[in-house]
Amino acid sequence: MSKNSKANHLINSSSPYLLQHAYNPVEWYPWGEEALKKAKAEDKPILVSIGYSSCHWCHVMERESFENDSIAALMNKHFINIKVDREERPDVDQIYMDAVQAMGQNGGWPLNVFLTPDQKPFYGGTYFPPQGWAQLLQNVAQAFATKRKEIDASADQLTDALSTSELIKYNLTSNENGFSKEQVDSLYQKLLKRFDKKRGGFDRAPKFPMPGNWQLLLEYYHYTNDKAALDQLILTLDEIAKGGIYDQASGGFARYSVDADWLVPHFEKMLYDNGQLLSLYSNAYKLTKKPLYKKVVEQTVEWLQREMAEGNGGFYSALDADSEGVEGKFYVWTKAEFDDVVGKNSGLLSKYYNVTDTGNWEHGNNILHMTASDEQFAQKEGVTIEALNQIVNEGNELLLAARSKRVRPGLDDKVLSGWNGMSIKGLCDAYDAFGDDTFLELAVSNGQFIKNSMIEDGKLFRSFKNDKASIDGYLEDYAFVIDAFVALYQSTFDEVWIQEAKILMEYINTNFYDSDENFYHFTDNQSEKLIARKKEVFDNVIPSSNSQMARNLYVLGIILDNDTYKSRAHSMASAVAKLCVEEPAYTYNWCSLNSMFAYQTAEIVIVGNEAEKFREDIASRYLPNKVLLGSKQESELPLLKGKSLKNGQTTIFVCYNKTCKLPVTDVESALKQLK
Incomplete structure (x- = not known):
């Protein structure tokens, strides 16, 4: 086993993950023109190995295989070897993950895929032990040399399948029928069958926190007062908060637990999990007032400040599971150490x-x-x-x-715009629930960092490191940053955030939108062309970029009184309505949006000197199906125009689809008007 004294082609990368491999004896290249041209010129197969900095099994495979001189020699002899950080290049990861799954294999990381010189996949898998990996390298090299025609034909066929739109594959077409309350009940009943009634979450192991699914439960209880939904939610949140998956001493959640009891975590901590869980626990607190949820939110925000803050307002991406080569070593205690x-x-x-x-x-x-x-x-x-x-x-x-x-776990110190967007949303929800100014200050500072350092001429960048923004933003980045900016507006009534959200929305509509299918591509028109251009539809650990875009269109459409936005949101959501009822666990964000349509969204407009005080009172209640607007003085926002004070007092207007009830001058009266 060795690390070279001489660096490979990854040495100038911004990605911490690629830099971890910069001194492997494997002649790694980053994904890019140099490696892809070399593969074509030498007519060699490409090996693409995809992972991320806090991935435990990625580190294991590096130690066992990529630092092994004899294995590295095989790789260098037969292949052009490309390392990809999936967090920097989710577009590349998405294509080749789909390819491996289409081959009938389970997906995961590290993801190792063999491509023809023109980037078409023909074989792949995840982690391989060293002996099996060495044998596979020889087998693939021999097959490429002796069965080239068959490999090319198979790769062409697989690439054609990868290029088929998700909307065609699943027959997703918009329909004029609205989503009904009965369909909301049906999707809940479907989810109900999968719950673990003893330990919370879904009935399986390993167990992943799925914030969007639990948020759906919270919303369902709000709409229906179904106590079973609330009980399942509370059970899940309690068990996660008490378990080892939650860092009891420090705050912050690990990626998942390997067991069914939430006890033994896979110790990596990801920013996107924690941003979403801040939202979930804050919203659950609004409803339950449980001290445990307040403690979880406060501790987790302290952890963000202490361990993840970049210094200028941004948050880093992830903390590794390993330290000193041992998983979890930083976090665990013997009894003697503890005492x-x-x-x-x-x-x-x-x-x-x-x-x-x-x-x-x-x-x-x-x-x-x-x-x-x-x-x-x-x-x-x-x-x-x-x-x-x-x-x-x-x-x-x-x-x-x-x-x-102790020796700290590795820190992935790049700032990702979309993941920071989720953190801003989490902090805004925490501010609304608890009224702690620190939470809002962090959210605003994070928003200003993205606005000032990661957006240029209306275009968003994905990654920021070493004082430089790089990599064109993907749809998920725009989607979560727009969501964050809308959340900042509703927590501050500062209209600069709506203007920023509108600028990003206009860029997306020009550069990502497919008018034929009425959905958005994952990549910018201006970005590098890969073998397939995907549209992300299914929600997973984070909501899909298209489901989040549909929500953004709907909420921004209300705030800006833009019927085109609202119509597009309805059209997108209706295309997925059938899947919502069939597979709510993987369409939860679509289900949530369709439920908003079924139960009608309240437009709450506050005008007058006490607008902020009234806003705080309303925002501290759990009212998921609302949009909050307000101002102390004149505003150009359409829903605020023509709204005047009643008897000179701060006034609240509760409206549905621009039709308003009688104006009132106190919060309790407004709450009674809400359906």
Whole structure:
């Protein structure tokens, strides 16, 4: 095993993931013209290896295979080797992930795909152990040399399949029929069958937090008062918050738990998970007022500030699962270590966090987690909640201080615009729920960072590192940044954010929109042309870029009184309506939008000197199907024009589809008018 003293072609990359491989003996290239031209000139197959900096099995395969001189020699002899950071190039990742799945393989990372010299895939897989990888390299090289015609024919066929639009593949066509309340009930019943009634989440392992699915439950309860939906949501959020998947000492959520009990995390922390979970726990708090959810939000924002802040307003992308080559080493404790750190309160805190002599994980280590609520634990141990909170907070501070002396996990220090958009939305939702000015200040600072450092002439860039924005933004970046800017407007009534959102929307409509299918491409018209140009439809761990765009069109359409935007949103959502009922777990954001149509969206307009105070009061309630607008003085926004004060007092107008109820001068009266 070795790391070269001489760097390969990745050495000038901005991506932390590519730089991790810059001294492998493999002659890696970044994805780009140099490598692709070389493959054609030498008529060699291309090996594309895709991963990301906090991917545990990517590191394992690097240690076992890509630092192995004999394996590297095989790769260099037979292939043009290209490394891709999936977080920088989701367009490349999307195409070749689809290809591997079309071959009948499970997808995942590292993703290793073999291509013809013209970038067409013919074989691939995920992680391979070193012996199997070496054998595969030889087999593929031999097949390419002796069965070229068959390989080219197979690659052509697969590429044709990859180029087929998702809308054609799934027969998604707009229809004029609106989404009904009965369909909202049907999709909930479909979700209900998949729930784990004991531990929350879906009934499977490993367990991934799926914020969009749980948000759908919250909304369904709001519309129907179905207690079973609320109970399932509370069970899920409680179990996640008490589990090892949540960093009990520091705040922040890991990517997923490998077990069904949310205990053993895959320790990497991703910004996109945490942004969405901030929104979810904040919204759940508005409804339940559970102290646990407040604690989770406050701790997680502190973690963002402490460990993920870039310094000028942006947030970094991810923290690695590994430190010193060992997964989770930074986060776990032996009983002796734990007792030594927390001192006099170790007896109580060991029970609280379930720390034992034998350990609750491997090698005698303990993953901190809770098995009871604070109220239950305090009662059992005969202490007050106040005393328990003080002991836990002091213990956490000691644990964090001790942990700060350990070797830290790797930090992916690029700033991604779309993921930061999700963080802004999470912080705005947290501000609305708790009224903490720190949350709003962080959100505004993050928005200003994107506005000033990642947008140029109406065009958004995806990545920022080393004081430079790079890589054309993808649809998901625009979608989540527009959502963030709209959230900033509704949390501040500062109209600059609506103007910024409108500029980005106009750019997308010019450069991403496909008028034939009425959906958006994932990539800009101006960007590099790949073997397929995809449209992302299905929601996954994050909402699909098209579902988020449809929501943006609808909400911005209301705020700007733009019927074209609203009509396009309806058309897009109606095309996916059938799938919503059949597969709500993978269309949850579409389901949420269709539910908004079924139950009608409230336009709440506040005018007058106390507009901000009234806004805070209304925003602190859980009212998911609303758009908030307001101003102390004159405004050019269409829904604010002609709205005058009643008897000189700050006035609230509750409207549906531009038809308003009688103006009122207090929040409680406005709430009674909401359907």
